[in-house]
Amino acid sequence: MAGQRIQRQTGVALWRQIADRIRTSINHGDFDENGMVPPETTLALQFGVNRHTIRSALAALAQEGIVRAVQGRGTLIERKERLSFPISRRTRFSQGIGDQVRETRSMLLASGEDVASSELAKQLRIEPGAPLIRLETLGHADHRPVSRATSWFPADRFGNIAEIYRVTGSITKAFKELGVADYVRVVTEITATHADEGDLTDLQLSPGAIVLVAQALNADLDNVPVQYSISRFAADRVRFTVEN
C-alpha cells in the first residue's frame, strides 16, 4: 500500500479523508491478518501527515464503533461489513442476505397516501393523479441500519398494506395477504450520491458519506406493476451483485 496521497484545502479535513480511507481499507480486508490497524506512526508516515492527525481520524472511527484503541497494544478492528445484495428477478431485502447475517429486521418509519406523479404513474402503469399508498421503511441487519426505502403501491389493490406491513414487517407477506402470491423485479436503476439529512440520521452516517440509490419496479406474475421503490443504502455497508 504505497503513497496514499491526501489532498489539502479541498473543504474536507485531512483527518476525515484519512478516516474514510481507513474505513474503506478495513472493509476491503486489508488488515485482516492482524485484526488491527497499523500503528499511528506508520499511518502518519504513509499518509504524509502528523501523528496527531491520524489520531483524530482513528478517534472518529472509534466513535463509529469500527475500531477500538487499546493502550500499549494497538487499534483493534471491532467490526467490518459489506453485505452483498443480489439483484435479480427474485430480489428481496431479507432473503438475499439471509446467509450473511444473524438477524434482519425491517421497521415502518411512516406511511401515508400520495397521488401518482407523472413519473410514478408511468412506472406503475396507472393514471397520473391515481391514489397511492406510500411506505417509508428502515432495513436493519444485525442491529445496524443498512437501507431506508420509500415505496409506492396502487391504493385500489393495496389500500391497507401499511397496517399489514406494520404487523408482519415484510412486504412479501403483506403482498400474500392481499392476493399477490408472488412478484418479480422488473428493472433496477442504480446511482450513487452523497448522504442527505435523512440518511445521516436514519442510517447513522457522517457528512460526506455515500449512499447507493436503487430505484426498483416490482410486478406480479401477470406482469402488472405492484410496487415502485427508492431505496438508499449506506455504501460502506453494502455491495450489489448482478448475475446474468
Add this chain to the structure above:
Amino acid sequence: MAGQRIQRQTGVALWRQIADRIRTSINHGDFDENGMVPPETTLALQFGVNRHTIRSALAALAQEGIVRAVQGRGTLIERKERLSFPISRRTRFSQGIGDQVRETRSMLLASGEDVASSELAKQLRIEPGAPLIRLETLGHADHRPVSRATSWFPADRFGNIAEIYRVTGSITKAFKELGVADYVRVVTEITATHADEGDLTDLQLSPGAIVLVAQALNADLDNVPVQYSISRFAADRVRFTVEN
C-alpha cells in the same frame, strides 16, 4: 425544498457539503425551470449559513464547470448529465450508451503484464501466478471522461491484446481478432466509494466526489472467463440499469 440542514464540525467544510447538495439538486432537475440556481441570499437563508459560505460552494461548482456566475443576472447551470449504463449479459461500454451521446471514445492509458493473484485466479478460473495482460483504459462520452477501467486477460490466449486494442480502441474488436467471436457478462459487482487520486485526475473530479465501482467478469460462449475488469465511473455522470 424546506429546511436543508447542514452539519457543523464534522471534518467536512460547510461549503463542500452545500456544493454537494446543490450538485445533486441540479442533476435531479430541481432548477430546470429557470436554468439557474437560486440567488445566493436565498440559498444562504435556506441552508442557514452566511452568503460567503454559499459563494464558496458555488465557486467550487463553477470550478467543476457545472455552473457559471454572471454578475447582475445569477448563477447559470452549464451542464447536467447522467448517462445510463445498462447491465446485462450483453453489456459493452460503447453500445449501451450509443443512443445517448454523439461520440464515444476509448483510450489506452497503460498496459503491462501481471501474475494472477489468488482473487484474480479464482475469478478467471486459472492457476494463481499465471501470466495476465493488464490494460488500463479511459472511456469518454462526448469528450467528457466517464470511466476508467483496469482489465486483466489470460496471457496465453490474449498475449498481444494491448497492441490490437491500441489500434482498434475496442475490446470487442480485439477479442474478435483473437478468436473470441462473442462474449457475455457473467456477473457484475457494484459498490460506491470516494474518488481516489487517480480518479481526480483521469475523470476530472474534485475531492469528495463519488465513484461507482463495477467489478465485472466476462466469458466466451463456452463459458470460459476471458476478462476481469474493475471500472470506476464518475457517479455524477452515470446511472446503472439492471433489467430482469
Add this chain to the structure above:
DNA sequence: GAAAATTTGTCCGTATGTATT
C-alpha cells in the same frame, strides 16, 4: 431613457477549526 431593485463581486475585520512543530 432613467431610476429602482436585484444579483454577483470585492473588501474589511473577527472568531473558530485544523494541522504542524
Add this chain to the structure above:
DNA sequence: AAATACATACGGACAAATTTT
C-alpha cells in the same frame, strides 16, 4: 501542552453588472 500558520465561517459595507419598473 503550547505556539504558530493557515483554512473556514461569519458579519457588514460597498461596487459593478443586469433586469425590472
